[in-house]
Amino acid sequence: RTVYVNGEYLPETEAKVSIFDRGFLFADAVYEVTSVLDGKLIDFDGHAVRLQRSLDELEMASPCSKEDLLEVHRKLVELNGIDEGLIYLQVTRGSDGDRDFVFPSEDTPPSLVLFTQNKPGLADSPAAKKGAKVISIEDIRWGRRDIKTVQLLYPSMGKMMAKKAGCDDAWLVEDGYVTEGTSNNAYFVKNGTIVTRPLSNDILHGITRKAVLRMAQEAQMKIEERLFTIEEAQGADEAFTTSASAFVMPVIEIDGVQLGDGTPGPIARRLREIYLEESR
Ligand code: PDD
Numbered sequence: 001r002t003v004y005v006n007g008e009y010l011p012e013t014e015a016k017v018s019i020f021d022r023g024f025l026f027a028d029a030v031y032e033v034t035s036v037l038d039g040k041l042i043d044f045d046g047h048a049v050r051l052q053r054s055l056d057e058l059e060m061a062s063p064c065s066k067e068d069l070l071e072v073h074r075k076l077v078e079l080n081g082i083d084e085g086l087i088y089l090q091v092t093r094g095s096d097g098d099r100d101f102v103f104p105s106e107d108t109p110p111s112l113v114l115f116t117q118n119k120p121g122l123a124d125s126p127a128a129k130k131g132a133k134v135i136s137i138e139d140i141r142w143g144r145r146d147i148k149t150v151q152l153l154y155p156s157m158g159k160m161m162a163k164k165a166g167c168d169d170a171w172l173v174e175d176g177y178v179t180e181g182t183s184n185n186a187y188f189v190k191n192g193t194i195v196t197r198p199l200s201n202d203i204l205h206g207i208t209r210k211a212v213l214r215m216a217q218e219a220q221m222k223i224e225e226r227l228f229t230i231e232e233a234q235g236a237d238e239a240f241t242t243s244a245s246a247f248v249m250p251v252i253e254i255d256g257v258q259l260g261d262g263t264p265g266p267i268a269r270r271l272r273e274i275y276l277e278e279s280r
Contacts, residue, residue: 002079003115004072006063009079012115021111023092025099027151029111030054031090034073035244036082036116037123041073042244042279046207051089054147059103060093063112076116085119086245090150123247123276131252131264132168132241136230137161139172139179146201155182169241171254174202177227184243185209186251188228188236188259189267195232198225208242208275215274221267230254238265240272247279248272 005015023029032047048066055062064072073087092111096104137158142151158170159182171186172179179197180186185206187196194216199205216223233239237260239251248271250264259265 001115002076003113004076005113006109006111009075015113017092017111017113018095018097020095020097020099021092022095022104023090023111023150025095026101027149028058028060028103029090029092029150030058030060030148031088031150032148033244034087034089035122035247036077036085036087037276037280039077039083040280041070041077041087043207043211044070044073046210047089047244050148050205050207051091054149055091057144057147058093058149060091061106061110063091063110072114076114080116080118082116082118083120084122086117086122087114088117089114125246127168128246128249128272129264131250131262131268133162133166133253134169134171134181134251134255135162135165135167136173136178136255137170139174141172144201145179145203146199146205148204152183158182167253171230171233173230176229178230178233179203181241181243184241184246184249186233186239186241188233188239188251189265190232190236192267193222193224194267195224195226195228195236197227206242206244208244208247211279212242212248212271212275215278216271219270219274234259238268240265240268247275 001012003012003015032051034047035042090113094108094111162170180203234254234257241249250268
């Protein structure tokens with residue numbers, strides 16, 4: 001793989017970041033994951049805008065312009081021959097060569113790293129045909145989940161708890177209400193109405209969420225943005241999640257309770273189709 005580090009395209013084995021980098025020492029870094037279908041970037045603009053918002057919220061300097069970022073994305077897709085896959089981008093606050101809780105001086109350059117992940121068959125995924133089983137776990141993450149930071153230890157542990165329980169993913173619950181999935185936004189459908197949690201600092205403002213809700217609206221589907229519990233979702237006709245890495249993923253089971261007939265529901269399947277069609 002050819003990767004990008006601070007202005008250079010290098011073989012992945014030669015790419016290096018300092019051990020003092022604050023992304024490494026403090027998780028002082030933000031990221032984006034953009035999908036690639038037919039060699040084309042999906043919703044690059046949305047990801048670039050959210051990246052800038054994450055940077056602003058953390059008072060972190062932008063490593064380069066949006067145009068330069070687009071150029072790096074395109075070049076990596078080309079150099080690595082990606083037809084279907086993902087591009088991971090990370091900006092860290094960099095380092096002034098020591099470990100200090102206080103941010104380094106403002107002229108310390110941020111660090112920018114990008115790499116591709118080749119995922120042939122991402123759109124035509126067997127996992128999406130089968131649907132995902134989820135467990136629920138307490139949401140003990142920090143309170144600024146709208147900022148896309150690399151503090152992913154708990155989501156990663158949640159995924160492992162799901163695997164150990166023979167499931168695919170976990171939905172996070174705070175004060176009795178579902179916030180989102182470990183790495184996706186969460187929805188259920190009851191009597192034709194799509195229900196999902198409204199945007200706030202409690203969840204990531206998914207780029208796929210925005211696109212899918214717009215498409216659902218255009219398809220005359222009913223949408224309610226409100227809080228919901230696991231029990232309510234368990235009593236739903238169907239459920240699904242959205243993310244750049246899995247698009248629309250049907251959910252067929254929540255904490256051992258099967259939804260509908262235990263296969264992906266019609267609205268989730270339809271939205272996945274519309275999303276893939278419109279994104280291509
Ligand atoms: N995760 N919520 C969380 C906590 C996420 O980490 C993500 C994305 C989403 C969906 O956002 P979007 O539609 O913009 O991808 C919601 C990425 C894919 C990841 O960490 O790999």
